[in-house]
Amino acid sequence: MTDFxxxxxxxxxxxxxxxxxxxxxxxxxQAAPTIRITPERGAQLRVLRWRRFVEGDERAWVAxxxxxxxxxxxxxxxxxxxxxxxxxxxxxxxxxxxxxxxIFGWYDDPHQYPDKLVEVTDLANYLGRKYGGWxxxxxxxxxxxxxxxxxxxxxxxxxxxxxxxxxxxxxxEQFPRDFPGFLRLCQALKRNNKGVGFALGNAVGDGxxxxxxxxxxxxxxxxxxxxxxxxxxxxxIAALEYAKQLYETFIPGTxxxxxxxxxxxxxxGELALTANGIxxxxxxxxxxDAAQRAIADDxxxxxxxxxxxxxxxxxxxxxxxxxFKYTRYPNAAKEYLRFxxxxxxxxxxxxxxxxxxxxxxxxxxxxxxxTSDPKVTPYRDSYKNMLWSGYSGPMGYxxxxxxxxxxxxxxxxxxxxxxxxxxxxxxxxxxxxxRYYRL
Amino acid sequence: MASIPAIPxxxxxxxxxxxxxxxxxxxxxxxxxxxLLVFLAWPLxxxxxxxxxxxxxxxxxxxxxxxxxxxxxxxxxxxLSVFNTxxxxxxxxxxxxxxxxxxxxxxxxxxxxxxQIRAFILLPYIVPTVLSALAWLWMYDAxxxxxxxxxxxxGLIDRYIDFLGxxxxxxxxxxxxxxxxxxxxxAITLLAGLQTISPSLYEAAALDGATASQRFWHVxxxxxxxxxxxxxxxxxxxxxxxxQLIYSMTKGGPVNATHLMATLSFQRAIPGGQMGEGAAISxxxxxxxxxxxxxxxxxxxxxxxxxxARDD
Numbered sequence: 020m021t022d023f024x025x026x027x028x029x030x031x032x033x034x035x036x037x038x039x040x041x042x043x044x045x046x047x048x049q050a051a052p053t054i055r056i057t058p059e060r061g062a063q064l065r066v067l068r069w070r071r072f073v074e075g076d077e078r079a080w081v082a083x084x085x086x087x088x089x090x091x092x093x094x095x096x097x098x099x100x101x102x103x104x105x106x107x108x109x110x111x112x113x114x115x116x117x118x119x120x121x122i123f124g125w126y127d128d129p130h131q132y133p134d135k136l137v138e139v140t141d142l143a144n145y146l147g148r149k150y151g152g153w154x155x156x157x158x159x160x161x162x163x164x165x166x167x168x169x170x171x172x173x174x175x176x177x178x179x180x181x182x183x184x185x186x187x188x189x190x191x192e193q194f195p196r197d198f199p200g201f202l203r204l205c206q207a208l209k210r211n212n213k214g215v216g217f218a219l220g221n222a223v224g225d226g227x228x229x230x231x232x233x234x235x236x237x238x239x240x241x242x243x244x245x246x247x248x249x250x251x252x253x254x255x256i257a258a259l260e261y262a263k264q265l266y267e268t269f270i271p272g273t274x275x276x277x278x279x280x281x282x283x284x285x286x287x288g289e290l291a292l293t294a295n296g297i298x299x300x301x302x303x304x305x306x307x308d309a310a311q312r313a314i315a316d317d318x319x320x321x322x323x324x325x326x327x328x329x330x331x332x333x334x335x336x337x338x339x340x341x342x343f344k345y346t347r348y349p350n351a352a353k354e355y356l357r358f359x360x361x362x363x364x365x366x367x368x369x370x371x372x373x374x375x376x377x378x379x380x381x382x383x384x385x386x387x388x389x390t391s392d393p394k395v396t397p398y399r400d401s402y403k404n405m406l407w408s409g410y411s412g413p414m415g416y417x418x419x420x421x422x423x424x425x426x427x428x429x430x431x432x433x434x435x436x437x438x439x440x441x442x443x444x445x446x447x448x449x450x451x452x453x454r455y456y457r458l
Numbered sequence: 459m460a461s462i463p464a465i466p467x468x469x470x471x472x473x474x475x476x477x478x479x480x481x482x483x484x485x486x487x488x489x490x491x492x493x494l495l496v497f498l499a500w501p502l503x504x505x506x507x508x509x510x511x512x513x514x515x516x517x518x519x520x521x522x523x524x525x526x527x528x529x530x531x532x533x534x535x536x537x538l539s540v541f542n543t544x545x546x547x548x549x550x551x552x553x554x555x556x557x558x559x560x561x562x563x564x565x566x567x568x569x570x571x572x573x574q575i576r577a578f579i580l581l582p583y584i585v586p587t588v589l590s591a592l593a594w595l596w597m598y599d600a601x602x603x604x605x606x607x608x609x610x611x612x613g614l615i616d617r618y619i620d621f622l623g624x625x626x627x628x629x630x631x632x633x634x635x636x637x638x639x640x641x642x643x644x645a646i647t648l649l650a651g652l653q654t655i656s657p658s659l660y661e662a663a664a665l666d667g668a669t670a671s672q673r674f675w676h677v678x679x680x681x682x683x684x685x686x687x688x689x690x691x692x693x694x695x696x697x698x699x700x701x702q703l704i705y706s707m708t709k710g711g712p713v714n715a716t717h718l719m720a721t722l723s724f725q726r727a728i729p730g731g732q733m734g735e736g737a738a739i740s741x742x743x744x745x746x747x748x749x750x751x752x753x754x755x756x757x758x759x760x761x762x763x764x765x766x767a768r769d770d
Binding site: 103106107110111114131132219220221222223270271272273274275276277280283284287289416419420423424425429432433436438447450451454455 | 599
């Protein structure tokens with residue numbers, strides 16, 4: 020980092036140099052935080068972002084970027100890639116030393132090649148102080164070795180998506196918040212012939228979302244704080260026993276479900292309860308078909324119930340911006356990120372994407388989008404409610420590889436479907452995880 | 459002393475060289491050899507090398523000897539993928555061959571609209587694999603399968619079939635999709651082979667009193683055998699290394715029941731970032747592939763078979 024610091028023209032105000040402030044907590048704001056970044060002359064930027072999940076997201080992002088170009092004269096080329104293709108591209112860019120100046124990566128990406136990234140501690144501290152602090156898990160994602168190496172943007176949240184009528188008919192006025200209540204609801208829905216289904220196939224988003232939540236909520240985890248594999252534990256067995264009971268209430272086929280199956284089934288009226296991002300609601304609400312809009316009217320969301328662990332244990336698709344060291348314009352890149360993270364831009368973007376991405380800065384909780392439509396409110400807390408990939412161990416190659424290999428998803432699927440006993444499934448998961456963690 | 463006679467000697471050496479057929483042959487082969495080396499041999503060798511390193515995506519690893527292979531040998535998912543690959547290849551290849559040959563024999567008869575029907579048969583092969591995979595995915599959907607719907611309407615089943623959610627159903631469903639896609643290639647190639655068989659041989663056999671089945675086994679099969687050997691070699695190769703169909707339909711699920719070595723290799727190397735291990739899985743395919751190809755090729759190429767004699 021020394022090389023960068025020497026030519027870095029940043030002048031950080033309001034005591035940002037204080038290393039103690041790294042966590043960017045909501046420390047008292049004596050003065051409005053400021054930061055001055057001087058972009059390099061003639062700078063141009065190439066930015067690689069995941070392809071939109073909802074149409075408004077891209078529209079607003081492009082508009083904000085154009086505004087940045089108007090203000091600064093810095094041309095920005097925005098590229099999109101399918102969200103699953105970003106990780107390998109970012110890894111290759113990092114390691115061959117060429118590619119986009121900024122990449123919006125996922126989960127533990129910045130922890131796989133922190134030495135290839137431009138430190139953004141000053142920027143993260145500035146934003147943290149200005150916008151109510153970063154959520155603790157954002158600090159986990161952003162900070163590597165006491166330095167911010169990436170700038171958390173937010174997460175695509177996951178919540179229970181349910182049909183109001185069906186849940187009421189099952190005898191629940193409120194969506195249950197605890198596990199016994201949740202199981203009773205699923206059983207009642209099944210008795211009433213209302214579909215319940217969660218993805219148990221090799222589904223990157225939904226499969227991982229369901230399996231991690233279920234296991235973590237029982238206090239079980241893949242690895243401990245030091246990265247030792249501890250998945251074969253009584254807590255895991257309890258989680259898998261619970262999964263078995265839940266699975267009995269599922270509609271057939273969930274073992275083969277990818278990320279899109281539950282959306283389709285829900286919108287076709289075959290499902291009354293699943294877990295998903297806001298996309299189901301978004302498609303139903305914006306549909307020209309009256310039947311779809313009727314589904315939107317009868318649809319609501321709830322945060323994932325809290326299990327024996329006594330705390331929220333979601334895993335949501337966290338995305339962070341990484342500036343690569345090979346960029347010729349590190350300051351322009353930082354200035355771009357600063358601009359895009361400022362309230363005016365973030366607000367317009369959150370609004371246009373109707374809350375598909377929950378920002379990682381706490382002040383943005385207060386955006387009216389989260390409360391103007393109460394059905395959206397659960398997604399407001401998605402960032403707050405989540406743990407990090409590879410919890411509770413360090414992030415890096417092992418956590419990324421374990422998730423890519425669907426170890427957690429497979430374990431839950433094996434035990435839930437009865438293909439293996441919970442004990443066997445946990446043993447096998449431990450064996451598979453050890454292959455990555457013991458390296 | 460040496461420089462004066464060197465001039466005429468050199469020129470004659472050059473002109474002789476330029477006129478030398480062996481030399482010219484080698485020179486003209488350089489571009490082709492270069493392309494093969496750069497685009498085929500180098501990636502293959504590099505892939506094999508990567509299998510012996512602990513490289514991660516984009517990051518050069520260091521040589522770890524058989525480390526990846528030893529680790530894979532203890533990995534139950536890897537062995538499951540080896541089993542799946544063999545099961546998939548054997549069943550799909552045999553089915554494709556049987557149905558393809560049958561189709562070729564049918565198409566070899568004179569019938570109206572022959573050319574159109576032959577062109578039509580090729581359709582599954584022309585459609586991009588990913589598109590046909592999507593169509594199959596809908597047909598196999600747990601909730602919206604047209605097959606299940608039809609069977610329910612006919613009263614044959616009372617609940618939808620879980621085509622891709624059950625391990626064996628998923629394996630067989632993918633094999634059906636692969637067979638559907640692979641038949642045209644085999645049928646059309648075998649048809650071309652059938653048309654090279656002289657009708658006079660059939661006439662002679664008929665005059666000798668051979669039955670239809672005898673004509674098939676003693677005239678058609680032996681003469682078709684060289685084509686069959688080539689077609690089946692390619693078919694086995696394509697099936698063994700299939701990726702698109704599996705990855706777009708199940709991503710190897712449910713619980714790795716349909717992971718082939720190719721899909722597992724990709725999953726570990728690209729989304730998982732473990733290039734070394736992914737390359738090791740690919741490298742592990744090579745001996746199996748070679749064995750499969752050699753078996754099909756030499757097995758079917760034996761002259762005795764081609765001449766209609768029995769194996770002894």
